Amino acid sequence: MVSDHIVKSFDDDLNHLVNMIAEMGGLAERQLADAISALSRRDEALATSVITQDKRLDMLEEDIDAQVIRMLALRQPQALDLRAVIVALKISAELERVGDYAKNVAKRTLTLMQAPSINPATNTIVRMGTIVGGMISNVIDAYLNSDIVKAKDVRARDADVDQLHTSLFRELLTYMMEDPRNITACTHLLFIAKNLERIGDHITNIAENVHFLVAGENFDDDRPKGDFSSSTIVTVEGNTP
Amino acid sequence: MVQALKVSETLTNAPIKAQARGVKVFYGAKQALAGIDLDIPENHVTALIGPSGCGKSTFLRCINRMNDIIDGCRVEGDIQIDGVNIYEKNQDVVQLRARVGMVFQKPNPFPKSIYENVAYGPRIHGMAANKKQLDEIVTDSLTRAGLIKEVYDRLDSPGTGLSGGQQQRLCIARAIAVKPELILMDEPCSALDPIATARIEELIDELRHNFTIVIVTHSMQQAARVSQRTAFFHMGELVETGTTAQIFTNPREARTQAYITGRIG
Numbered sequence: 001m002v003s004d005h006i007v008k009s010f011d012d013d014l015n016h017l018v019n020m021i022a023e024m025g026g027l028a029e030r031q032l033a034d035a036i037s038a039l040s041r042r043d044e045a046l047a048t049s050v051i052t053q054d055k056r057l058d059m060l061e062e063d064i065d066a067q068v069i070r071m072l073a074l075r076q077p078q079a080l081d082l083r084a085v086i087v088a089l090k091i092s093a094e095l096e097r098v099g100d101y102a103k104n105v106a107k108r109t110l111t112l113m114q115a116p117s118i119n120p121a122t123n124t125i126v127r128m129g130t131i132v133g134g135m136i137s138n139v140i141d142a143y144l145n146s147d148i149v150k151a152k153d154v155r156a157r158d159a160d161v162d163q164l165h166t167s168l169f170r171e172l173l174t175y176m177m178e179d180p181r182n183i184t185a186c187t188h189l190l191f192i193a194k195n196l197e198r199i200g201d202h203i204t205n206i207a208e209n210v211h212f213l214v215a216g217e218n219f220d221d222d223r224p225k226g227d228f229s230s231s232t233i234v235t236v237e238g239n240t241p
Numbered sequence: 242m243v244q245a246l247k248v249s250e251t252l253t254n255a256p257i258k259a260q261a262r263g264v265k266v267f268y269g270a271k272q273a274l275a276g277i278d279l280d281i282p283e284n285h286v287t288a289l290i291g292p293s294g295c296g297k298s299t300f301l302r303c304i305n306r307m308n309d310i311i312d313g314c315r316v317e318g319d320i321q322i323d324g325v326n327i328y329e330k331n332q333d334v335v336q337l338r339a340r341v342g343m344v345f346q347k348p349n350p351f352p353k354s355i356y357e358n359v360a361y362g363p364r365i366h367g368m369a370a371n372k373k374q375l376d377e378i379v380t381d382s383l384t385r386a387g388l389i390k391e392v393y394d395r396l397d398s399p400g401t402g403l404s405g406g407q408q409q410r411l412c413i414a415r416a417i418a419v420k421p422e423l424i425l426m427d428e429p430c431s432a433l434d435p436i437a438t439a440r441i442e443e444l445i446d447e448l449r450h451n452f453t454i455v456i457v458t459h460s461m462q463q464a465a466r467v468s469q470r471t472a473f474f475h476m477g478e479l480v481e482t483g484t485t486a487q488i489f490t491n492p493r494e495a496r497t498q499a500y501i502t503g504r505i506g
Binding site: 002003004005006007010076077078079080081082083216217 | 462492
């Protein structure tokens with residue numbers, strides 16, 4: 001464990017920063033869980049609450065920005081301290097973005113309530129949401145405990161999210177072709193799935209930041225990728241050449 | 242993602258100007274340096290950092306044998322400059338100090354005119370054949386030290402009448418007038434205000450293209466600003482040396498980390 005600074009208030013500043021990140025992480029995780037739960041239960045009140053709660057994440061990010069700028073100016077942090085301050089700045093930006101995606105899921109949930117539900121696809125989205133939610137929780141643990149192994153594990157799980165996204169993409173295109181009345185709902189579900197896939201990417205960035213914080217260097221390998229939705233084509237049966 | 246160090250920054254391909262191997266210094270019975278191995282690359286600024294009493298100034302003074310004049314001081318090991326051990330018996334110390342100049346913590350101009358301060362070294366080393374050549378050396382040195390514009394019309398005024406920052410630049414002009422290969426600086430800015438400090442730092446950055454500079458500083462920000470390589474001393478040991486960017490973003494040794502982040506002093 002790293003010992004305390006000679007100037008005690010420097011430690012207080014750093015601890016405050018870490019606590020704010022922990023709070024943001026917990027909040028982002030809950031926002032996502034609530035958004036997914038609102039989607040699966042068609043819960044209007046919960047979806048609305050997710051939308052209004054997003055402001056808290058935005059405010060926390062602003063507080064962290066201010067704290068980081070203050071510390072850079074007044075403490076001139078070096079080495080591990082410098083990495084801690086910079087990484088806090090970057091992680092807070094990632095978590096703020098996670099919150100935006102959760103908010104967008106909630107907005108689309110409100111819209112989806114006016115369309116027929118597409119249950120099998122919704123179930124897959126709930127599964128994606130559970131994986132991504134677990135990744136947020138674990139990456140914050142990895143951050144708080146300087147746990148590189150855990151960070152690496154979180155990063156590896158993003159490939160599962162990518163694969164689910166690709167299969168969901170195919171599934172939703174198929175429903176749209178089966179019945180054009182599904183198109184509105186399916187399109188919103190596609191965006192929701194994309195939101196979750198993007199959240200996975202932001203969590204992966206956080207995992208990489210944790211590695212840099214602890215080790216002073218980046219992961220030495222490329223991250224595993226599994227999202228092939230950009231090149232996915234589903235053709236109507238009977239029309240295939 | 243953040244990449245703290247570019248590969249080019251982690252490698253120093255510059256030739257080694259000075260090389261210390263197993264340098265131990267004793268003041269009487271007390272050992273001040275525990276056996277220092279350090280390479281000093283040519284045309285680079287090497288910063289020596291560490292808490293008071295860590296041995297950094299002692300090591301600096303070994304490089305031009307300034308410790309010779311301290312009673313009871315004994316130096317072991319060797320320091321080579323361009324492959325020649327400066328502690329060999331037949332080494333001419335006066336000649337050595339012409340090759341290895343020094344700038345001290347407090348500006349210490351001679352109680353003479355600005356001109357004489359700079360002309361003194363070249364004259365005793367017989368570097369000028371006539372007055373015209375000496376004038377050229379003085380003007381050139383004052384120009385390189387960034388002082389000429391401020392003093393060109395009062396070269397006969399006493400050097401001690403200049404401001405602290407100007408006096409320190411005069412001392413740098415005096416040091417470079419004898420065309421040294423290395424310049425040692427022992428906390429050259431600690432008695433100066435931030436503006437005068439910035440001027441000296443800018444000057445150090447220019448001088449390194451023609452000289453090899455070793456600087457001892459208590460200001461870690463200064464080490465970070467002016468040097469390309471940093472060596473961290475602690476309790477008479479050289480704990481870690483590396484590129485300045487590496488030392489200040491990702492030091493390898495726990496003691497270095499603790500010192501530069503303000504955890505030990």
